[in-house]
Amino acid sequence: MKTYLALVVGALLELISIAQARSLDAIRNSGVLGLCAHPNSLPFANKAGDPPGFQIELGNAFARELGVSLRSDWIITQYQMRSAGCDIVLDIIADREAQGETNLRISKAYYRTGVALAVPHGSKLTSFKSLDEHSKVGVLVGSMAAMTLGQRHVPTSTFGFEVDSLEALANHEIDAAAVTPTTASYFNVTHPDKAVRILELDENEANLNWNVAVGMVRPDDQLREAIDGALDRLRTDGTINRIYERYGVVLQAPR
Numbered sequence: 137m138k139t140y141l142a143l144v145v146g147a148l149l150e151l152i153s154i155a156q157a158r159s160l161d162a163i164r165n166s167g168v169l170g171l172c173a174h175p176n177s178l179p180f181a182n183k184a185g186d187p188p189g190f191q192i193e194l195g196n197a198f199a200r201e202l203g204v205s206l207r208s209d210w211i212i213t214q215y216q217m218r219s220a221g222c223d224i225v226l227d228i229i230a231d232r233e234a235q236g237e238t239n240l241r242i243s244k245a246y247y248r249t250g251v252a253l254a255v256p257h258g259s260k261l262t263s264f265k266s267l268d269e270h271s272k273v274g275v276l277v278g279s280m281a282a283m284t285l286g287q288r289h290v291p292t293s294t295f296g297f298e299v300d301s302l303e304a305l306a307n308h309e310i311d312a313a314a315v316t317p318t319t320a321s322y323f324n325v326t327h328p329d330k331a332v333r334i335l336e337l338d339e340n341e342a343n344l345n346w347n348v349a350v351g352m353v354r355p356d357d358q359l360r361e362a363i364d365g366a367l368d369r370l371r372t373d374g375t376i377n378r379i380y381e382r383y384g385v386v387l388q389a390p391r
Contacts (some may be wrong), residue, residue, distance in 0.1 A: 158204070158223050159200050160358040169206045170222035171195035172353070175210040177320040179383035180227060183210055191226040193379045194370075198224065201366035210376035214238055217353055225364065226316075230349035230390070240351035244364050245390035246371055247380075250345035251281045254305060254313045254320045254332040262274075263314055263338045273315040274301030280343050291353040299323060306330035314344075325384035339389070 162197050163169055163331040173181035173191050173254050181189035192208060199206040205317055209220040217225065217238070227234065230245040253273075255261045267273060267290045275282040277294040285292050293310050295301040301313040302323045313320070315335055370376045 159356040169199045172222035225351040228351035230347040243350035245347035249386040253335045321384040
């Protein structure tokens with residue numbers, strides 16, 4: 137009985153999702169593509185607009201590809217996406233399990249990222265495996281990196297934001313910071329006097345690496361295909377790389 141009810145509920149949710157689908161034709165008829173983004177999260181997005189953030193710049197590129205303009209829908213948490221009425225979200229983890237709560241539809245992946253180690257210039261650290269009981273590492277509270285290093289008995293110092301751990305690293309309070317290359321790269325752009333060295337992603341750490349894609353809130357099949365097609369064109373002509381490079385970020389190809 138429980139299995140039957142689960143199937144019925146699942147079918148109903150799918151029907152609701154289809155009924156609420158935002159079609160490519162609807163977007164073109166309205167002349168607007170909605171992008172959900174955080175209003176104060178450079179280098180990702182910035183409501184003040186100077187600079188706008190790479191998500192806003194890339195969103196504008198997608199809108200041009202679809203022949204419409206971009207509308208930025210500012211949200212603080214992922215739970216506001218549905219009520220905000222946006223069509224896409226950028227820089228999401230390209231994994232269905234990871235998007236289990238968001239129910240986002242996932243595009244083709246367009247770059248690879250994860251958690252890397254940022255270290256001072258001259259540090260002898262080379263990877264996560266080189267960390268030991270004498271290495272103090274800055275981690276985000278409750279993060280996968282915090283869990284991984286805790287299991288290996290590597291001393292950690294927890295922070296609420298990645299930039300705070302990078303500040304602590306620059307001030308020699310910790311030996312390394314486990315952060316995304318995106319945040320560390322932008323930190324180097326905005327803090328040239330405190331620049332850190334960013335080690336390469338360690339593919340041996342499976343839980344600390346992932347592909348990134350466009351998340352679509354409630355697309356029809358035509359919108360999914362249009363986003364994937366736009367991604368192909370924007371990657372091929374170098375637009376995506378150029379946008380991220382303006383914020384100091386060099387993208388790695390997805391795997």
